[in-house]
Amino acid sequence: xxxxxxxxxxxxxxxxxxxxxxxxxxxxxxxxxxxxxxxxxxxxxxxxxxxxxxxxxxxxxxxxxxxxxxxxxxxxxxxxxxxxxxxxxxxxxxxxxxxxxxxxxxxxxxxxxxxxxxxxxxxxxxxxxxxxxxxxxxxxxxxxxxxxxxxxxxxxxxxxxxxxxxxxxxxxxxxxxxxxxxxxxxxxxxxxxxxxxxxxxxxxxxxxxxxxxxxxxxxxxxxxxxxxxxxxxxxxxxxxxxxxxxxxxxxxxxxxxxxxxxxxxxxxxxxxxxxxxxxxxxxxxxxxxxxxxxxxxxxxxxxxxxxxxxxxxxxxxxxxx
Numbered sequence: 393x394x395x396x397x398x399x400x401x402x403x404x405x406x407x408x409x410x411x412x413x414x415x416x417x418x419x420x421x422x423x424x425x426x427x428x429x430x431x432x433x434x435x436x437x438x439x440x441x442x443x444x445x446x447x448x449x450x451x452x453x454x455x456x457x458x459x460x461x462x463x464x465x466x467x468x469x470x471x472x473x474x475x476x477x478x479x480x481x482x483x484x485x486x487x488x489x490x491x492x493x494x495x496x497x498x499x500x501x502x503x504x505x506x507x508x509x510x511x512x513x514x515x516x517x518x519x520x521x522x523x524x525x526x527x528x529x530x531x532x533x534x535x536x537x538x539x540x541x542x543x544x545x546x547x548x549x550x551x552x553x554x555x556x557x558x559x560x561x562x563x564x565x566x567x568x569x570x571x572x573x574x575x576x577x578x579x580x581x582x583x584x585x586x587x588x589x590x591x592x593x594x595x596x597x598x599x600x601x602x603x604x605x606x607x608x609x610x611x612x613x614x615x616x617x618x619x620x621x622x623x624x625x626x627x628x629x630x631x632x633x634x635x636x637x638x639x640x641x642x643x644x645x646x647x648x649x650x651x652x653x654x655x656x657x658x659x660x661x662x663x664x665x666x667x668x669x670x671x672x673x674x675x676x677x678x679x680x681x682x683x684x685x686x687x688x689x690x691x692x693x694x695x696x697x698x699x700x701x702x703x704x705x706x707x708x709x710x711x712x713x
Contacts, residue, residue, distance in 0.1 A: 418498055433634055450494075492509040533653045541647065561599040561666065572621055
């Protein structure tokens, strides 16, 4: 390939060039590493596919458009080109996530010196409509949903624990999917669950289990103390195996139907409901953002605030002729 991209190590004066052919080789190895993570149930197959597509887009673009500058600037040029071509910020950030993942893996694996994508910020969403696509549940819907599982059965205890954790801790479905029994620990006299959050490579954050503790302990009484996934299948064919993300979605969808939950509501709506409820009850925003929601940016939490305020005290109510 004609174009070469220069990568300078942050802690030395030495530089190496990585041409498009070498990047393609890295992409192939990266794809194999992601495939292993999918098999080990560390990431979802859709996530792996999105990472590969994003990295592939960058490599194809850099082969014919790279300026020969450092990798970080080449990534910025690619990002600028996408912005100038009218690509949506959400799409740009999806492709950037793949590039970040590629170079993070390459750096950790020793293939390159340092991660050139670590300082690249995502595309901003200024001028776009900041509103959640999924609705939150009403209080009545949440209560009805929690009343649906038959708590006299093993499946009912498991499903109630899942629903309770989602509605009371705002835990993500993928975080429960990844959770193991060993991730349950006691910190400061409180039961917590360490989770691998969005964009994290390890279980370095935790949720505090408060109102969901009773339902969770009922499930643990059935599950036993054998090491392995926190929530597992109870079917004869796959008993004891980790519940798939598809299984979580199917479980919640079925109970929503039984509870008569209407509207544009899905698995993510339970997390949305928990965060919305906490803000509505006056919990300090920094506790909601960094604790309950574990948002990377306060701006994300503020979307919830604006939605709540828009309906709780609309300007329209103050217009009186």
